[in-house]
Amino acid sequence: MGETTVHWRRGELRDDGNGGWWRELADAGALPRGPRTVVHLPARLRTPVVVATMQSLVRFLRRDHARAVAVIARGFGADACAGAELLPYSIVGASLVESPRLWPGTPIADVWFEPVSLITIAGAGPDPRYRIAGVLAANAELLSSAAGLDLDLALEAHRLLAPDLAIACGSVGGDTWQAASTSDVGLDRALARAAGIDPSTLPIVRHLRSHEVLEPGERDAGDPIPRLAGLAAPAWRVRVSRAGARAAHTCDVATTDLRTSIANLRRIPQFVARRSPPWLRLRGAGA
Amino acid sequence: MRRLRTAVVGCGAVSEIYHLPAVARVPAAELVAVADTDLDRARAAAARFGATVAVADYRELPDDVEAAIVATSNASHAEIACALLARGTHVLCEKPMATTAADAERMIAAAGRGKARLMAAHCRRFNPNVAALRALVQRGVLGDVRTISAALGGKYGAWPQRTDFRRQRSLAGGGVLVDIGTHLIDLALWLGAESAVVESYVAADALGWGIECDADVTLRFAGGERALLSCSYTHAVNRTLRVEGSEGWAETSVDGSETVMLFSHRAMICRRAGAQALRLTEADPYERQLAHFIKAILEDAPFIVRGEEVVAGLRVIEDCYRRLENAA
Numbered sequence: 144m145g146e147t148t149v150h151w152r153r154g155e156l157r158d159d160g161n162g163g164w165w166r167e168l169a170d171a172g173a174l175p176r177g178p179r180t181v182v183h184l185p186a187r188l189r190t191p192v193v194v195a196t197m198q199s200l201v202r203f204l205r206r207d208h209a210r211a212v213a214v215i216a217r218g219f220g221a222d223a224c225a226g227a228e229l230l231p232y233s234i235v236g237a238s239l240v241e242s243p244r245l246w247p248g249t250p251i252a253d254v255w256f257e258p259v260s261l262i263t264i265a266g267a268g269p270d271p272r273y274r275i276a277g278v279l280a281a282n283a284e285l286l287s288s289a290a291g292l293d294l295d296l297a298l299e300a301h302r303l304l305a306p307d308l309a310i311a312c313g314s315v316g317g318d319t320w321q322a323a324s325t326s327d328v329g330l331d332r333a334l335a336r337a338a339g340i341d342p343s344t345l346p347i348v349r350h351l352r353s354h355e356v357l358e359p360g361e362r363d364a365g366d367p368i369p370r371l372a373g374l375a376a377p378a379w380r381v382r383v384s385r386a387g388a389r390a391a392h393t394c395d396v397a398t399t400d401l402r403t404s405i406a407n408l409r410r411i412p413q414f415v416a417r418r419s420p421p422w423l424r425l426r427g428a429g430a
Numbered sequence: 431m432r433r434l435r436t437a438v439v440g441c442g443a444v445s446e447i448y449h450l451p452a453v454a455r456v457p458a459a460e461l462v463a464v465a466d467t468d469l470d471r472a473r474a475a476a477a478r479f480g481a482t483v484a485v486a487d488y489r490e491l492p493d494d495v496e497a498a499i500v501a502t503s504n505a506s507h508a509e510i511a512c513a514l515l516a517r518g519t520h521v522l523c524e525k526p527m528a529t530t531a532a533d534a535e536r537m538i539a540a541a542g543r544g545k546a547r548l549m550a551a552h553c554r555r556f557n558p559n560v561a562a563l564r565a566l567v568q569r570g571v572l573g574d575v576r577t578i579s580a581a582l583g584g585k586y587g588a589w590p591q592r593t594d595f596r597r598q599r600s601l602a603g604g605g606v607l608v609d610i611g612t613h614l615i616d617l618a619l620w621l622g623a624e625s626a627v628v629e630s631y632v633a634a635d636a637l638g639w640g641i642e643c644d645a646d647v648t649l650r651f652a653g654g655e656r657a658l659l660s661c662s663y664t665h666a667v668n669r670t671l672r673v674e675g676s677e678g679w680a681e682t683s684v685d686g687s688e689t690v691m692l693f694s695h696r697a698m699i700c701r702r703a704g705a706q707a708l709r710l711t712e713a714d715p716y717e718r719q720l721a722h723f724i725k726a727i728l729e730d731a732p733f734i735v736r737g738e739e740v741v742a743g744l745r746v747i748e749d750c751y752r753r754l755e756n757a758a
Binding site: 238253 | 451590689697699703707
């Protein structure tokens, strides 16, 4: 497993007719090559910069990259999708995928059973649950109907729906910036470095590390890395938030266990009936 | 809600354990009568499940019975179903719907002559896991189907049964192939294509009953895909249903199960994490089957199990038996 590359860019994305930064990413092999691309626009931190980045990307993919593009975005108008199809966020009829961390599983919408490529474009900001809400946190929105701790949702989203290209963007001191990587973990770690904190202190990185071997590190390319001061929440707020979430989750699990136990007890009469000899099953025969 | 006045003909193990409880649980069904050649047994079933009428002869069922579940020995299905259809009673007939394709066609024709409708009770189609597997195939998640493999069976007598009719060719219409293999053939045709030819058939009368007690069938479909089916009265088999396609595979139990294992190169969810277990809520297939049967009747909608499919399945079985006779 080698280093991944994080492509940085500073300044507004301008449509120079040549694809600009998107062309650079395509030439670097970072843009997915599949026939159909779904661009995920999370609801959280959906700033004008994020929307503009999405629109610029969609225009490039449709015009220069000849790809079928759809946008998946909760609470978003189809008219703002730069001509791409807007997919419903609904998980009605979704399949439940077994998950080691989420009970009873993770509802997965039909589209994720298709051969699609996923690009997630997320705003980045401080968050008491993740310390930095970046792409990993943003992608967990795709599983928001599952019940579980935020970090477990993010883990499952990373396991099942890791984007082929992760993009984070924002503005600092009036200057916009974008960062892109084929690794969602690599991008979040790069954001932590830009925010001046040790990436290994991100709760989601620690959580992922206990489940899989992470890439050794990431290499920066492109424009100079912006100083993203204030992007990370204080460590004490993260600890308090996690303790509260754990307590609430424990209550939920206890309630579910109780319901399941009651349901199992109700199965006992049928279980006994199935295994009883016929004379016992039809008591009263011959009466 | 309109409820269909329903009767159950035959009070053997399958009725007692599955059909009668299903009638009690499906809101659109109302159990009004039961019939069994053993009148005491019919009376006991009526008392237990709340039917007002118990008769020894299905011909004595009350005139206002609108639908009947026929769950008698295999060879009697055609005669009973035709008589009920002729008097205007809808029939849900246990598998195998008939022991010959000609009998099945006769039953379908009887249904066609009047307003009563006929559906074969291929209950395994109504297991949520089996239905989910088919949905994956239909949606192309597995790509083009290449192989369907399925196995079903166990030591004879390991499951509840009231009579020993399965050991008698005259009552069962054959051996393990027609009795249990019919499930597998039905699923193969449902998952693959409606028609297939028998590529190979191997059977053994290991128990010396004059019927095949182990049977292995290979079917070939028009597109070149194959079904490998195995059923047994002599030993426990793995009871799995597996479909392999050009883009992946899916596997589940032939019985009800809460999971379907899936791997697909196409599916985004398998790209990083490999094979995934799809989790389903287990549901009683008999209840779902009866609910579907009644709903389709009340709404004049098509049945999931179509007559042509049943005939195609019986043709496969006949072809297998013919091969064995020719070989002998």
